[in-house]
Amino acid sequence: MLALVAVVAAAWLAESRSEGWAFTAAAVATGSVVNSIFLDLFPRVMVSSTSSADNLTVANSASPSYAVRVMTVVAAIFMPVVLAYQGWSLYMFRKRLTSGPPGPGGNGEVSGVRR
Numbered sequence: 325m326l327a328l329v330a331v332v333a334a335a336w337l338a339e340s341r342s343e344g345w346a347f348t349a350a351a352v353a354t355g356s357v358v359n360s361i362f363l364d365l366f367p368r369v370m371v372s373s374t375s376s377a378d379n380l381t382v383a384n385s386a387s388p389s390y391a392v393r394v395m396t397v398v399a400a401i402f403m404p405v406v407l408a409y410q411g412w413s414l415y416m417f418r419k420r421l422t423s424g425p426p427g428p429g430g431n432g433e434v435s436g437v438r439r
Contacts, residue, residue, distance in 0.1 A: 334346045
């Protein structure tokens with residue numbers, strides 16, 4: 325029900341030119357659909373078409389504790405690197421994010437061709 329309300333709200337907000345709120349409503353709709361699928365399937369992750377004994381469950385699809393520890397260390401090392409790169413990239417291209425429309429005079433023309 326929440327997904328349906330959020331989709332209608334997103335369409336209405338997009339029509340009224342409230343792009344930020346429309347994006348938020350669309351994200352809520354998507355998240356609520358995915359969440360309802362997960363809640364309906366729990367504790368199964370994937371349902372087998374051959375036999376219910378072959379279902380993939382949360383318990384038999386979990387990674388071993390050693391793999392989780394290794395990935396925690398890798399994420400702790402590389403996440404700051406990725407965030408620093410994203411910050412540097414945003415800093416370097418900040419003029420492109422704040423300038424007006426492309427083309428001579430900012431009217432949308434590119435080499436004499438109107439869009």
